[in-house]
Amino acid sequence: MPAARTVTPDGDVILLVSGESAAARAAAHAQDDDLTAVIEITDVAPVSVPHRIRGRAWLAGWLTPVRGDDRAACAALLAERHPVGELLGLSEASDLPYSARPAWMMLRLEVGEISVDDLWGAEHVDPEDLAAAEPDPMVAHEGELLQHLHAAHGDRIGELCGLLGPRGARGMSAVPLSLDRLGLRVRFTGGAAGSFDARFDFPEPVTDICGLRRAMHTLFSAASH
Numbered sequence: 001m002p003a004a005r006t007v008t009p010d011g012d013v014i015l016l017v018s019g020e021s022a023a024a025r026a027a028a029h030a031q032d033d034d035l036t037a038v039i040e041i042t043d044v045a046p047v048s049v050p051h052r053i054r055g056r057a058w059l060a061g062w063l064t065p066v067r068g069d070d071r072a073a074c075a076a077l078l079a080e081r082h083p084v085g086e087l088l089g090l091s092e093a094s095d096l097p098y099s100a101r102p103a104w105m106m107l108r109l110e111v112g113e114i115s116v117d118d119l120w121g122a123e124h125v126d127p128e129d130l131a132a133a134e135p136d137p138m139v140a141h142e143g144e145l146l147q148h149l150h151a152a153h154g155d156r157i158g159e160l161c162g163l164l165g166p167r168g169a170r171g172m173s174a175v176p177l178s179l180d181r182l183g184l185r186v187r188f189t190g191g192a193a194g195s196f197d198a199r200f201d202f203p204e205p206v207t208d209i210c211g212l213r214r215a216m217h218t219l220f221s222a223a224s225h
Contacts, residue, residue, distance in 0.1 A: 002015040002016055002017050003016045003017070003018075003082075003104065004078050004081075004082035005078075005082075006077055006078050006081045006082065007130060007131070007133075008074070008077065008131075009131065010131055011111055011127050011128065011130045011131030012108050012109060012110055012111065013039065013059060013061075013108070013109040013111060014066065014074045014078060014106060014107070014108055014109075015039075015106070015107045015108075015109065016078055016082075016104055016105075016106055017104070017105055017106075017107055018103060018104060018105070019103050019104055019105045020103070021105075023037065023063065023107060024065075024105040024107065026063075027063050027064060027065050027105075027107050028065060028105075030063075030064070032064055034062075035062065035063045035064070036060070036061070036062060037060070037061065037062070037063040038058055038059065038060045039058070039059045039060075039109060040056065040057070040058050041056065041057045041058075041059070042055075042056050043055040043057075045146075045177055045178070046142070046143035046146050046147055047146050047147055047150045047175055047176065047177070048175075049175045049187050050187070050189060050195055051195075054118060054119055054177065054178060055116065055117060055118025055119060056116075056117050056118070057114065057115065057116045057117075057118075058114070058115045058116075059109065059111050059113075059114050059130075060111070060112055060113045060114075061109045061110045061111040061112040061113070062109070062110045062112070063107055063108070063109050064107065064108050064110070065105065065106070065107055065108070066106040066107065066108050070108075071106065074106055075106065078106070111127045111130060112127065113127075114126070114127060114130060119177075119178060119185065119197065136180045136181050137181055137206070137207050137208060138179055138180050138181055138206070138212065139180075141209065142178070142179050142180070145179055145212070146176045146177075146178070146179055149176045149179075149216075150175055150176055154174070156220050156223070157174045157175070157176055157186060158172070158173070158174040159220065159223040159224060160174060160186055160198070160200060160219070160220075160223045161174060161188060162224075163198075163200065163222060163223050164188075164198055172188045172189065172190045173188070173189050173190050174186050174187070174188050175187050175189075177197060179212075181202075181205045181206050181207065182201060182202060182205055183199055183200050183201040183202050184199075184202075184216075184219065185197055185198070185199050185200075186198050186200065200219055202215035202218075202219070203215065203218055
């Protein structure tokens with residue numbers, strides 16, 4: 001498991017890994033661009049629900065150590081997005097031979113192919129789309145917000161079944177499953193329809209926590225009426 005990872009503006013994935021890991025050892029001794037690798041990312045819901053895995057992604061490409069002038073820029077990018085102590089001094093020490101390197105190493109995955117299987121379906125993603133993508137503004141807060149909604153507002157989440165039309169039924173349990181700038185997804189269980197997910201779109205995309213509060217208030221008000 002990498003200690004940190006991030007995506008460069010060009011769409012490469014930068015990984016901070018243990019210098020003793022199999023990936024670091026293989027990359028250190030491989031010739032440029034001849035070491036193929038696949039990263040598998042599993043997205044697990046931060047709340048307890050049946051079938052808790054929300055999605056998986058596979059990024060395949062070519063793995064190389066970060067070298068030359070790129071080290072300082074990649075270390076700064078990692079430190080900005082994942083401020084971890086392992087990054088201290090990394091850019092200065094990476095010119096050392098492998099046997100003398102510190103405990104951590106930066107690797108670059110030049111992505112050639114991406115597959116995603118998640119709540120929205122399965123598809124291939126162009127590497128150019130990964131490079132152009134921006135993080136959702138809710139991503140840093142999603143886990144905490146979903147846990148708060150489940151623990152403190154579970155009754156209000158349950159009221160959303162009133163917006164489901166024929167699928168809605170009393171007695172169903174409702175757990176918030178995912179949250180992004182566009183809306184909330186809830187998993188309902190216990191009704192005649194069994195277990196299913198429902199997506200509740202916000203009136204407009206939210207950009208911060210204040211906007212999310214307004215969007216949730218609008219959603220709950222619609223359900224209560």
